Amino acid sequence: MKVQSLTLTLMLCALLITASGCAVLLAGAAGAGAGVGSYRYVEGNLKRDYMGPLPKVMTSSLAALGDLKIAPNVEREDDSGGLIKGIMNDGTKVTVNLKKISDNQIEVGVRVGFFGDREQSELVHEEITLRFKDKYPSA
DSSP, X not given: OHHHHHHHHHHXXXXXXXXXXXXXXXHHHHHHTTTBOOOEEETTEEEEEEOSOHHHHHHHHHHHHHHTTXXXXXXXXXXXXXXXXXXOTTSOEXXXXXXXXXXXXXXXXXXXXXXXXXXXXXXXXXXXXXXXXXXXXXX
């Protein structure tokens, strides 16, 4: 009986590992068409890679914040990336941090609020992705 239970547990673990790997691949594949990688949520920051040059990702980020009625303020912009800060209508702070990984890969981290709000950060990334695809469909 213990052998069957152990075998079943191991099979379920293998299934979960396999299924989670497929989900990551599917998320990455879906984003690849948009020039975007999968999300990573780290310490309140929702990070995503955009496949395009820094100026195009910066422009798309600024346009996205404007469309969301978040007045963007560029705190820093240089060859290594940039930092954009804004405030939502309800007073919640938004930070968008751009980090150049390579000439054609930019990591964008979005943090909404002091501790981070994943759902709101996803909305910001969705807008950035829309602006990026609309302005630079071949990037």
